[in-house]
Structure formats: structure tokens, C-alpha cells
Amino acid sequence: MVAPTVKLAVRDLRIAYGEEEAVSGISLDVHANEIFGIIGPAGSGKTSFLRALNRMEMFNDDMHVSGEIVFGGRDISDIRNVYALRQKIGVVFPLPVGLPMSVYDNVALSPRLRGVKNKAALDEIVERCLTRAALWDEVKDRLKALGSLLSGGQQQRLTIARALSQDPELLLLDEFSIAVDPVTTMRIEDVLRELKEEVTIILVTNLVQQARRLADRTAFFLSGELVEVAETEVLFTGEVKDQRTRDYVEGRFG
């Protein structure tokens, strides 16, 4: 077996909000073209971890990040163009944000920012991304409607489409199915399995079974620490190193 390519390497990552430490020294590798699941109870630092990957601490004066995040072979803490980094990383937030522009413009925004002007090219991107996000059929007749007027679940899929429109190398999904019905969730999960061929995906989820269905490997976070990371099947059925992992995946967490 060949050693997998490491897409993202995190070493001793620490994140603090003011004095309060939310992530205390996490180290892990994410391989290229895998779905990397992150599970853990509320407040265990999953969202904070994702935000650090995209250098989103810049939006919050209180948030302090230390440690190493190496993406595509480069430590992102001292890169010279943070916008270029963010373009390569698509993010889907837990609370869907349909920007106050048309559905079409929501999806076309990122390509336009990158300088794509050709109408046909934009049309193609918009249709492809909306289709992949399992939203095309529902909105194809109202691409001109305001994105912020879609239903919660539709906005969530719009956010996914927007993230895909960036043509990202790394896709960060934070509880993407929080407002999406089960049937649509399954459709999107299928899409994610296909996308894996092109993109590396980090999937934060509160649905333990979703991690089990989708993730190749899964990490278990607890109170800002990485309890363990393993092949998903091992984590769920085999030998876990830590009893707390077993308790959590079996829903016996007190």
C-alpha cells in the first residue's frame, strides 16, 4: 500500500477566545481525496477548528490561533495572500447564509470574483453547482429570485452550491444537514461521495451515523482535545483506544 498524500497537516493547534482555550493542542493529518469526519459533543471545538483552517480568526479580534496548519505544503500562518487561500477552501456554515442577491448571483459570485465574465461559462458553473447541491430542480425556474428568500434547507444547499462554485481543493462542511430533510440529505451525501474524487472533504457532524456513512476516517473531539482518530469502521466497530470514544459513538455519553 502506498502512503497517502497528505493534503492538510495540523500540528499542535491551539485556539483561544480571550483567555478561554477552545482547542488545546490538536495534531492530525487529512489525506487527499478522503472524507475526513469530525465528531464530538457541543462545544468540543469542531467549528473553531474549521474556522482556523480558513484563517477566519481574522474576523474575530478575540480569537487566537497558534500551532501549525500546513495546507498543500505551506504553513498558512504566514502566507502573503489570504484571499487566495480562502478561494481554494470552500466552507459551508451551520447557519445557512443566502446572500441578498439572486440565486444565480449567489452561485456566480465566486467565479466572478475570480474574473470569469463569460455568460455561457457562468451559466454552466451555476447549473453544475446547483445540480450537485441537489437544488437545481427546485430553483431552475427562479434563478432570479433573492437567495435570502429560499427556505432554510434550500439556503443550506445554496451555500453548498456556492462553496462548490469556488472549485475548492478542500471543502469544509459544518453540520451541513442541520436544516435539510432526510431525503435531500441522502442525495447530498451521494454527491459528496462522488466529489471525493476531486476534492478533499472535512465533514463536521453531530450525526454520528452520518460520519459512519460517509467518512473514510473519523476524528473524535472532546473538550478541545483530539481523543482519537481512526478508520471510521474501526472507530465504530473495532478496537478503540479510548473508552470515551466507544461511549460517544454508542450514544452513552453522560
Add this chain to the structure above:
Amino acid sequence: MPADVGQPPTKTAMDLDVRGQDWYVDKLVSVLVFVGGISAVVLILGIFVFITKEGVGFVFGPMEVWEFFTSPFWRPTSRTEATYGILALMVGTASVTGLAMLIAVPFSLGAAVFIGEFATGRTRETLKVLVELLAAIPSVVWGFIGLAIMNPLIIETFDVPIGLGILNSGIILGLMAAPIMTTIAEDALKAVPDGYREAAEAMGATKWQVISKVVFPAAKNGLMAAVLLGVGRGFGETMAVLMASGHSINLPTSVFDSVRALTATIAAELGEAPVGSDHYRALFTIGIFLFLITFVINLMADIVIRGGGRKR
């Protein structure tokens, strides 16, 4: 009788009919608030009826409506032949307001963007307080600045005989309107949810792209309202314009020309016009006209703001 559902009235059913003290307090407050609101409306209608009564008989009586609005000759005190044309006054007001907006719009939008999107913490709070202080400067002080500082400055810089005119009063009015426009525009920017900015920045948009592609479109209505209210302020301003415009009746051909504004005319002449005279009624007609203009501008601002509310 309620439909027969096979149930005797329960305690719950009785509770639903009991009106406690809270209920009556609530009703009383609604009535008081209603009376307050109605009296404001009545007051405004009253003012409108009053100025209309004094003025309207005039334009439709001794004066031709058409002539009133198109004649540039405002000679109310001429012994031989008094004429009442407000064209020059309208042009005066419009040119001064127009120039003021040319100055105030970029200034106030720039300031609002800086305060709302770039400044943080202390800088931001300090700037906001400063802007509010600026908004509180009385207009006579602005007029004084126009007379005492701008006038010699304009004479010196452009080598013109007199520094009171469109340029002077336009700048003064622009500076006057900018703080309030900044405050309103900043409120409009603040009303844009941070989630929008974050979503755009997360996909790699630069600060300027976020502002121009996401924040401005989202705040469009509020920003337009800010501009409209600035225009309203310009039309309505009296004292500063009276002092800085030169106050001479003129169809201007350059920005250095002295002009007279509608408002300033009323302020300067109403005291001398005998009650009930043609002159007196002509001034009231100008009042109605101003009232209508500001009313329409405010209405537009209101519709613009509401239009936004419905769409989002």
C-alpha cells in the same frame, strides 16, 4: 353556543374569558398611544391647512400659477409694479442643494464605510461621537463660517470680487448635511448582517469586493434614504444659506454667482410683509411649495426604506 363537542365547560374554558388587570392596562396604553399618534397627524394637517389657506387664494387669484413658477422676477416691494416670480429662487435653492449633494454624498458615504467597515474599537466610537457633534452645530454657526472664513478664502483663491454665492453656500450646506447622512448611511451598513460579510470573505473576497458586491447592494435602500434625507435637509435649510449665498436674486451662470434661496426669502421678508397683503400671501405660497417638496422627498425616502423591508 359553541359546537357540541360532548364536553362540559371546564376550568380552562372559564379562564379564557377572565380579563385581569394586565388586560385593562394593555387596552389603556393602546388608547393613549393612539391618541398621541392621532394628535401628531392632526397637528401636521392643521399646519398644512393654515399655510394653504393663506397662500392658495393668491396663486389662483391675482397671480397666474404659470407665471408664479416661471417668471424670474421677484419684486414684491416695487412701488410701480410688484411681480412675484419664484423661478430665480427655485434655481437658487436647486443649485445650492445640488452642489451640496455633490460634496456631501461622497464624503458621507466614504465616512460611513470607514466608520462601519474599517474602523474598530476606540477609533470607531470616537469617530461616531465626532460625527454626531458635527451634526449638532447650529446652522447660524455654519452661516458664520461661510461669511467669515469661506468668503475671504474664495475671493483669495479664485480671484473673484465676492465670495458669497453658490460655491460658498453649496460647500457649507454640504458640510452641514454630511454628518446626518453619514449617521444614517452607517446605520444602513450596520443593518447588514455580519453573516453576509463572513460568507463572502470566507470564499476569498477581498475587503473591497465584500463592500462593493455584498454590503452595498444589501444596504442600497438605506443608503438611498440617507441621500434623500440629505437633499431634504438642503431644501429646508435657511439660515446658513441666507448668510453664505449672497441673497441676491439671480439666474446664475457660474458657481461664483450670488443666488437667493426659497427658504431664505421667507425668513428675510415675512416680517416686513403686511399681513394679508399680496406679498405676505406670496411668501406663504412659497411655504406650501417647500412643504410639498420636503413632503415628497421624505415620502420617497420612506418608500425606499420600506421597499427594502419587503424584499428581504
